[in-house]
Amino acid sequence: MLFSIKATRLAALAAWLGLAFSRSTFNPEVEGKDPSHVITRNVCIIGGGASGTYAAVRLRQLGHSVILIERDDHLGGHTRTYYDPAGRPIDYGVWVYSNNTELFDFFGHFNIPLTGLDFTRITQGTQRFDLRTGQRVPPPSGDLVDAMTRYAQILLQHPYLSDGWDLPDPVPEDLLLPFHAFIEKYNLGPAVEILTLYVQGLGDILHYPAVYILKYFSLEVALGIQGGFSTSASRANQELYSAARQELDGDVLLSSTVLGMDRSYSDMQRILVQTPSGKKLIEAEKIIVTIPPLLRSLQNFDLDSREESIFGQFDNSYYYPAVVDIPGIPNGVQIVNRGADTPYNVPVLPGTYVFTPSGIQDLFLAFFGAGDVNMTENQVRETICDNALQLRKAGFDIGEPKILAYANHSPFQLFVSAEAIEDGFYRDLYSLQGHRNTYYTGAAWHAHSSTALWKFTERLLQERVMNDLNCEESGTCPGDPEDPEDP
Ligand SMILES: Cc1cc2nc3c(=O)[nH]c(=O)nc-3n(C[C@H](O)[C@H](O)[C@H](O)COP(=O)(O)OP(=O)(O)OC[C@H]3O[C@@H](n4cnc5c(N)ncnc54)[C@H](O)[C@@H]3O)c2cc1C
Missing domain, CATH: 3.90.660 (Polyamine Oxidase; Chain A, domain 2)
Incomplete structure (x- = not known):
């Protein structure tokens, strides 16, 4: 563990000196030279499916600036709507919603009517x-x-x-x-x-x-x-994400992926992103990751050994x-x-x-x-x-x-063995919330249900992300808990 701490500090030093940075090899000082390529926000959200889109819309409502990075050319993740030649919609991803406050508030915000489904x-x-x-x-x-x-x-x-x-x-x-x-x-x-x-x-x-x-x-x-469940009255659940896309406007980078990341500073995280119009350097106080946390999905992230050893245990269907x-x-x-x-x-x-x-x-x-x-x-x-x-x-x-x-919705379920659960895998996973200014939501962190994830994300925003952003503004933060294995 001592080694990983040393490695993190060395990496920070290398970045400071303008040298190539860690595994994700990008140099923020070089990439950020052209100010037109730099995007500065309070929060950078990675993954624009159910959880990421919800987080982006809510954080803006709560007065924080965001940028949402999505790999596909549309928002919505597992939500897919097919239109037949007569223009009739068929949802072939997310179909129905369990009823909760977040469902009615989210759809209500965009004035999209819901209907019951038996x-x-x-x-x-x-x-x-x-x-x-x-x-x-x-x-x-x-x-x-x-x-x-x-x-x-x-x-x-x-x-x-x-x-x-x-x-x-x-x-x-x-x-x-x-x-x-x-x-x-x-x-x-x-x-x-x-x-x-x-x-x-x-x-x-x-x-x-x-x-x-x-x-x-x-x-x-x-x-x-x-x-009974609820679903959109039009039977086209993708409408929710099209409306969100319109509202978020310049705060979304579609068809975009992370090329590199530098979380070695406490006040500003840097994320290098490949977008259709070239590379952008994002500077954000906090990061919210909503994509499935498999090592292969996070390969351009600057994972430390603790993150790597926890995420490395996941398997998927x-x-x-x-x-x-x-x-x-x-x-x-x-x-x-x-x-x-x-x-x-x-x-x-x-x-x-x-x-x-x-x-x-x-x-x-x-x-x-x-x-x-x-x-x-x-x-x-x-x-x-x-x-x-x-x-x-x-x-x-x-x-x-x-x-x-x-559609290919893989990786779908992320899981670990019963032995790992017994040994506290999910306790360790949850201990990563806030670690290195990064928070997590999405199905791997709770369950495969859009409304359950909106509720989970709402709590994460209210109880963690907002608190941490606000205390930093007022200078009253207790300080990030260090790696528990760090003496
Ligand atoms: C076929 C199907 C039917 C379902 N039906 C229902 C239903 O009826 N009701 C219900 O409540 N739930 C349903 N679910 C489950 C529900 O869709 C999921 O639980 C929910 O969408 C998960 O949300 P999420 O934010 O974790 O992931 P997603 O919604 O999948 O969002 C993750 C997003 O991250 C993006 N992404 C991935 N990797 C990267 C990367 N490297 N960089 C940038 N972006 C990336 C993805 O493109 C995606 O948009 C269904 C799921 C499937 C697959």
Whole structure:
């Protein structure tokens, strides 16, 4: 650890002397020579999906200047809207929202109306097949209501799961059980189908530590299933991000990525960014990172050994949605993939979890999970079409499937082993909040739910970022806690 501290100080000295800087090799003194290339803001936010866009809009409302860096040519992350040739929208990423204050405030701010959505209506027409073979699979046996009530009661015993990863110490044993053991312990067999459908994108759910399922299929989701979710009245969730993009205007750098970073000074962080109009040097007091914190995503960041050793523990799953034209599936029928010969009939991946009717004749949403397999776009497209064609064997008169829209939402779920969780992985992860003037939000820091992340981000802004910005202004900060291993 002593070595890392020495290395950090040496790097700061090298930067001061105008020498090449650390791993991310850029020289702020040189890059910042042309003032027209320098952007100065209170906060630099990296990643313009659900969490980053929310953070940018809110910080501006709260009186702070921001710059938002987004790799894609649009904001929204996992939110995708496809328009058919008649101009009708189909959301094939984020679809529905659990209800909370942040949802109504965020949509309300942009005057975008919301509408209620009853999920049970969509699932009424469900038919089940093993999409490897076209074999029909019977519905789960047992009492679903009873199993779901038990599941909800377990969630009520762990209310902290709704707020983030502040787990009790020691971590309750139940949360660390492989999910198959958790199912057996609480007799949740009849609920596995519905759980699988809602926790899509994880991969092999039976072997995940149970806590990941409990965080994804949360109390808020359970309430949504019972009382309804919300969605944009236009059924085009991308509208939210188009409105945010317009409002943020010059405070967004689209199609832009981080080339280098220098956080060796306490008052000003420097981020070198490649934008379509050339390199920009951002000078900001604070940084908020919302992109998945995998080492490969952070390779141009000036990570210290503590950050590197924590982020280096994450693994991830792969998840791909599409809009598919499948002639021949009767109106209103939802096709759910079930393994004919697997425990609890969980679907075999890589494969399509479900073909959900979009509301437009023959157009379906296909949600494709690959577990830990990083597939090419062609492989995903071919497997989705093959899964649809298997329905011919089940007696459907299926025409040639055509993929109209496709997205790669990988890396999707970030996870670590039960042993790492038991050893305090999330405590260590959370200890990075504020470390080197950097804060974090996004799915890896809480859960895969837009509204849960807006709530989490709101708290982060109110309780950490705003406090730290304000105390620096008034000169009353207690000082950054040093690396706990630093003597
Ligand atoms: C198919 C699908 C359906 C979903 N459906 C729902 C739903 O119905 N309801 C719901 O609440 N949630 C849903 N989710 C989950 C929800 O979308 C996520 O939890 C949420 O979007 C995560 O927000 P985030 O800010 O962590 O990440 P994202 O929204 O993914 O944002 C991260 C952003 O960072 C950008 N980025 C990545 N790397 C870099 C880089 N190096 N430099 C700059 N930018 C970078 C990405 O392009 C992206 O815009 C769904 C997810 C998927 C994939």
